[in-house]
Amino acid sequence: NAGVMQNPRHLVRRRGQEARLRCSPMKGHSHVYWYRQLPEEGLKFMVYLQKENIIDESGMPKERFSAEFPKEGPSILRIQQVVRGDSAAYFCASPRGGRGMQETQYFGPGTRLLVL
Amino acid sequence: DQQVKQNSPSLSVQEGRISILNCDYTNSMFDYFLWYKKYPAEGPTFLISISSIKDKNEDGRFTVFLNKSAKHLSLHIVPSQPGDSAVYFCAASASGATNKLIFGTGTLLAVQP
Numbered sequence: 320n321a322g323v324m325q326n327p328r329h330l331v332r333r334r335g336q337e338a339r340l341r342c343s344p345m346k347g348h349s350h351v352y353w354y355r356q357l358p359e360e361g362l363k364f365m366v367y368l369q370k371e372n373i374i375d376e377s378g379m380p381k382e383r384f385s386a387e388f389p390k391e392g393p394s395i396l397r398i399q400q401v402v403r404g405d406s407a408a409y410f411c412a413s414p415r416g417g418r419g420m421q422e423t424q425y426f427g428p429g430t431r432l433l434v435l
Numbered sequence: 436d437q438q439v440k441q442n443s444p445s446l447s448v449q450e451g452r453i454s455i456l457n458c459d460y461t462n463s464m465f466d467y468f469l470w471y472k473k474y475p476a477e478g479p480t481f482l483i484s485i486s487s488i489k490d491k492n493e494d495g496r497f498t499v500f501l502n503k504s505a506k507h508l509s510l511h512i513v514p515s516q517p518g519d520s521a522v523y524f525c526a527a528s529a530s531g532a533t534n535k536l537i538f539g540t541g542t543l544l545a546v547q548p
Binding site: 323325351354360361362363364367374375378382412413422423424425426427428429431 | 441471478480524533538540
């Protein structure tokens with residue numbers, strides 16, 4: 320998947336714990352998108368970040384979810400006090416193309432979160 | 436509000452025949468459309484895209500057709516191969532500050548040997 324890396328690939332948490340999902344975009348790229356796929360559904364946009372900035376968080380749940388992309392290191396999607404409904408596959412994507420232009424997004428392998 | 440719809444949850448075709456996957460959209464601001472293929476437990480893999488200024492784009496066995504007046508696009512795979520068996524998602528975006536993708540719910544393609 321064009322060098323987009325995500326870890327962990329699988330994550331099991333108990334209700335009330337915190338989940339941290341990491342994404343490294345393609346080398347040299349500084350923008351990432353996060354999407355969530357609930358069981359039996361398509362992918363849904365969550366948040367779009369560039370280094371040190373949140374560009375669009377219109378798809379993020381209002382509570383418990385946050386995202387960051389620091390100057391150094393991977394992008395982090397954090398889910399606090401997880402509930403069973405958070406169980407899903409979380410994908411990040413790295414765009415190829417200029418901002419404001421049509422661009423193709425290349426996806427990582429995903430993190431499958433299971434909340435017990 | 437489902438802005439991108441794939442009304443066929445599944446499709447079965449014989450190896451060597453044509454597979455046609457369909458997608459409809461409602462938002463007239465969409466100007467870029469993409470098809471992704473997804474295997475279980477993997478991320479979506481980009482297949483082919485089309486800009487709204489075109490009505491056809493071809494890449495090997497894959498061709499995407501866009502009918503803007505009908506707000507409809509389709510993916511043709513010819514000839515279909517067993518390795519094509521996967522879930523296919525169409526996605527759309529509107530050029531602008533975010534280019535976020537809006538996905539359909541997917542079509543499971545099964546190519547029978």
